[in-house]
Amino acid sequence: MRKNFSMLVVALMCFFAVDANAQCPMGAAGFQKRQPVNMILDADFGSSTDDLIALMMLNHYIDEGLVDLKGIVVDREGENNAGVVDIFNTYYGHPYIPVGLERNGVKNPRVFIPYNGICDLKDANGNPLFKRSFDASKCMDGWKLYRKILSKAEDKSITIVAIGFATSLAQLMESKADEYSKLSGIDLFAQKVKAVYIQSGRFEENDSTCGYNMRAASKQAAIFYEKLPESVELIMSPSYVGESMNYLPEDVIADLSWTEVNPIKAVYTNYTCDTGQRMWDVNCVTNAIFGDGQFNMSAPGYVTFVEKGEESLMLFKQDPYGNARYQLPFDTYQSMEKLMEMRRHNRMKR
Numbered sequence: 001m002r003k004n005f006s007m008l009v010v011a012l013m014c015f016f017a018v019d020a021n022a023q024c025p026m027g028a029a030g031f032q033k034r035q036p037v038n039m040i041l042d043a044d045f046g047s048s049t050d051d052l053i054a055l056m057m058l059n060h061y062i063d064e065g066l067v068d069l070k071g072i073v074v075d076r077e078g079e080n081n082a083g084v085v086d087i088f089n090t091y092y093g094h095p096y097i098p099v100g101l102e103r104n105g106v107k108n109p110r111v112f113i114p115y116n117g118i119c120d121l122k123d124a125n126g127n128p129l130f131k132r133s134f135d136a137s138k139c140m141d142g143w144k145l146y147r148k149i150l151s152k153a154e155d156k157s158i159t160i161v162a163i164g165f166a167t168s169l170a171q172l173m174e175s176k177a178d179e180y181s182k183l184s185g186i187d188l189f190a191q192k193v194k195a196v197y198i199q200s201g202r203f204e205e206n207d208s209t210c211g212y213n214m215r216a217a218s219k220q221a222a223i224f225y226e227k228l229p230e231s232v233e234l235i236m237s238p239s240y241v242g243e244s245m246n247y248l249p250e251d252v253i254a255d256l257s258w259t260e261v262n263p264i265k266a267v268y269t270n271y272t273c274d275t276g277q278r279m280w281d282v283n284c285v286t287n288a289i290f291g292d293g294q295f296n297m298s299a300p301g302y303v304t305f306v307e308k309g310e311e312s313l314m315l316f317k318q319d320p321y322g323n324a325r326y327q328l329p330f331d332t333y334q335s336m337e338k339l340m341e342m343r344r345h346n347r348m349k350r
Helices: 002-015 051-061 079-090 115-120 144-151 167-173 187-194 213-215 220-227 249-255 265-269 282-290 332-346
Strands: 037-043 067-074 100-101 156-164 193-199 233-237 300-305 313-318 324-326
Touching: 037 144, 037 282, 051 067, 051 079, 051 156, 051 265, 051 282, 051 332, 067 079, 067 167, 079 100, 079 115, 079 265, 100 144, 115 265, 144 167, 144 187, 156 282, 167 187, 167 220, 167 233, 167 282, 193 282, 213 220, 213 282, 220 300, 233 282, 249 265, 249 332, 300 324
Parallel strands: 037 067, 037 156, 067 100, 156 193, 193 233, 233 324
Antiparallel strands: 300 313
């Protein structure tokens, strides 16, 4: 209890500090020296704003030495969705991060907030409002970028944070030997990947639904879960975990009052973002970086995906030798901690 209270005091001091650049992230153990997490981010940019908050935070964690972001896979079709990632990475100072794009995935998925339109915003002189670093039409296919990155990685060194559809992951699993590796996709995955943190499932007593991301690409999700090697840890963030993390649009804009030109501010001022969005995806990012200490976790077990289209299920069976676990619901205190960490990052000046 005393430790938790101390963490809250530190977080409050950071949040209300005059210097918005103060470096004291909750849960980072006072920036004790450690190796950064070697990460690939896989997300369905172009619809929900929690992906954007997660990407903003990841860019800050790179600066803080906590993450080595090897690449980003955009698993929602559309070059402007890759363009959004380019805008964010360029704005936050990391334009070199390779980006892959899904080109054979979910057709016309639901778009909650069409924020990829920020790619077309102009300044007062008619120039693009945000700088760009690459031509999105020339992005590698997402599954191919996976193979390129994994082929160069040390064994069991890569953490994948999957907060979108499972389309590129399924294509990776079904891939064959190529110019990057003689291994099949499954063997390459088993050799190089340590853990997958994925936004999926519910695992409640009367609800075994798989969550929106998995429903939207249920056939690909079935391939991913069937072929996932048991040597790879699977840590799932059910949708109910983020339900209490409501980052209100007016708070987002207030936290960015220090600047006029910012990609998140552009999204929240040009589009209607009060659509019931919650910060689901951030929980996979922070769990992957800071470990289980900030979360309530289930016992280990195995997960089975039952493909039924919109009614697809994810079934969990406890087993001490299982490779899978999932996050349990937050209490009010934990939700406040997580929300404050997001707001702290949004207040950090470039």
